[in-house]
Amino acid sequence: MKEGIKQYLAGKIPSEDLQLIYRSYDLIGDLAVVKIPDQALKYRDLIAEAIMRVHKNVKAVWHQTSPVRGDFRLRKLEWIAGEKRSETVYKEYGCTFKVDIEKCYFSPRLSYERMRIAKLVQPGEKIVNMFAGVGCYSILIAKHSKAEKIYSIDINPHAVHYMKENIRINKVEDRVIVILGDAKEVIERELQRIADRVLMPLPEKAYKFLGTAVLALKPSGGWIHYYAFEHAAKGENPIEKVKEKVSKKLEILDVSYNMPFGRIVRETGPNWYQVVLDIQVKI
Numbered sequence: 511m512k513e514g515i516k517q518y519l520a521g522k523i524p525s526e527d528l529q530l531i532y533r534s535y536d537l538i539g540d541l542a543v544v545k546i547p548d549q550a551l552k553y554r555d556l557i558a559e560a561i562m563r564v565h566k567n568v569k570a571v572w573h574q575t576s577p578v579r580g581d582f583r584l585r586k587l588e589w590i591a592g593e594k595r596s597e598t599v600y601k602e603y604g605c606t607f608k609v610d611i612e613k614c615y616f617s618p619r620l621s622y623e624r625m626r627i628a629k630l631v632q633p634g635e636k637i638v639n640m641f642a643g644v645g646c647y648s649i650l651i652a653k654h655s656k657a658e659k660i661y662s663i664d665i666n667p668h669a670v671h672y673m674k675e676n677i678r679i680n681k682v683e684d685r686v687i688v689i690l691g692d693a694k695e696v697i698e699r700e701l702q703r704i705a706d707r708v709l710m711p712l713p714e715k716a717y718k719f720l721g722t723a724v725l726a727l728k729p730s731g732g733w734i735h736y737y738a739f740e741h742a743a744k745g746e747n748p749i750e751k752v753k754e755k756v757s758k759k760l761e762i763l764d765v766s767y768n769m770p771f772g773r774i775v776r777e778t779g780p781n782w783y784q785v786v787l788d789i790q791v792k793i
């Protein structure tokens with residue numbers, strides 16, 4: 511937490527309890543989402559007040575009471591303070607995203623990674639974003655590259671609603687194409703062998719859907735950006751662990767590949783990491 515928040519709380523909460531609540535929070539547009547451990551729940555209102563004092567632009571504070579879960583990747587939120595509103599507008603690298611944080615997945619922590627991918631895109635590319643959410647990757651790519659088309663699939667109707675609105679706000683209607691549905695069904699039905707690049711920003715399903723991503727690639731092959739969660743004990747390398755699993759699967763799928771790049775996107779818990787691999791597939 512920011513220094514100002516600690517200072518604001520210091521006189522109001524006993525110092526042994528203060529240790530409990532030095533946890534991080536996310537700012538999404540003018541909303542704050544905070545995780546509070548059970549032992550510190552009695553200080554909920556004070557924590558919210560502190561966040562709003564330090565971040566003058568924050569209009570509401572929400573308490574995240576569950577991990578991100580389910581097919582739509584949503585977290586349970588309870589309102590604590592400010593306006594009772596879960597819709598906000600978030601800005602990133604010159605793009606504007608409207609999002610309802612109760613109805614759609616959204617994370618400001620992937621901002622660097624989204625831009626990293628956008629910078630890799632070459633003029634004229636066709637891209638399939640299998641798990642597009644409210645459109646952050648797709649719109650950032652459209653704005654910062656000369657990609658021809660970015661087919662953007664999501665199974666959550668609310669995410670698709672906001673993705674359509676965000677495409678309009680960012681004026682990329684001609685290049686970002688929205689498709690509501692299951693990525694596997696959509697690709698098998700209408701996006702086989704068309705893509706230069708496939709994005710798989712859903713670590714929970716990437717392994718299962720890898721064959722579908724390969725199916726979306728052009729007959730000449732292309733790139734897959736593969737996201738995974740991996741556990742790594744001391745001395746283990748999470749990137750190498752993911753590479754090993756993915757290699758086995760690609761061998762079963764009988765494709766040639768290179769994995770020239772991998773990185774840890776973020777830590778998601780003690781010894782848990784979100785990893786991305788850039789996979790070059792030659793079919």
Ligand SMILES: C[S@@+](CC[C@H](N)C(=O)[O-])C[C@H]1O[C@@H](n2cnc3c(N)ncnc32)[C@H](O)[C@@H]1O
Pocket residue numbers: 581582583615616617620640641642643644645646647663664665666669691692693694711712713715
């Ligand atoms: C972790 S979010 C990523 C959202 C977006 N790429 C971003 O960076 O904000 C994963 C998204 O995949 C969607 N999803 C889950 N299963 C799906 C499936 N089988 N087909 C298409 N979309 C799916 C969820 O609704 C969710 O919006």
